[in-house]
Amino acid sequence: MIDVKSIVGGYNWYCVIRGRGVDIITSGGRDIDILADSSPLFVYHITRRIKNNVIVNALPHGRFHVDILDEHGNFVFRFDIIDNLKTYGVNENLKNDILNTAIIENSLKYPTIENEAILRYLEYRLHPEKTKHTMYFDNHTPDNWDEIKRRHGI
Numbered sequence: 001m002i003d004v005k006s007i008v009g010g011y012n013w014y015c016v017i018r019g020r021g022v023d024i025i026t027s028g029g030r031d032i033d034i035l036a037d038s039s040p041l042f043v044y045h046i047t048r049r050i051k052n053n054v055i056v057n058a059l060p061h062g063r064f065h066v067d068i069l070d071e072h073g074n075f076v077f078r079f080d081i082i083d084n085l086k087t088y089g090v091n092e093n094l095k096n097d098i099l100n101t102a103i104i105e106n107s108l109k110y111p112t113i114e115n116e117a118i119l120r121y122l123e124y125r126l127h128p129e130k131t132k133h134t135m136y137f138d139n140h141t142p143d144n145w146d147e148i149k150r151r152h153g154i
């Protein structure tokens with residue numbers, strides 16, 4: 001069992017951007033996407049707290065994968081960590097807004113409903129084949145969507 005809350009606990013500047021509700025991992029193959037103020041600092045923080053075997057992969061553009069393995073070396077869980085939103089073609093203001101307005105649910109930080117909609121929209125723009133983002137966005141579009149897009153330059 002992996003307790004995500006205890007692993008990220010004590011680090012203030014992060015937000016779970018995909019994986020809402022993933023707080024205790026009891027079966028393998030899951031992942032959670034994290035936006036952090038600094039990927040290297042967040043990686044350092046969580047790897048010091050993980051008791052299992054860990055593989056850390058540094059990827060381009062400030063992205064890291066931290067894979068947790070079981071005692072047999074089998075993949076159990078992944079932290080997919082980024083510290084910028086350049087992939088989506090937006091500026092740092094959106095990152096700062098997401099981190100500064102994150103709400104706490106079950107001891108983990110998540111984006112506000114407005115920021116969740118923005119992230120899903122950006123993900124949809126990048127990967128239109130991922131229909132789960134389209135379905136989420138279609139069902140959760142904020143009433144002031146045009147103003148939100150204008151404010152963030154989307």
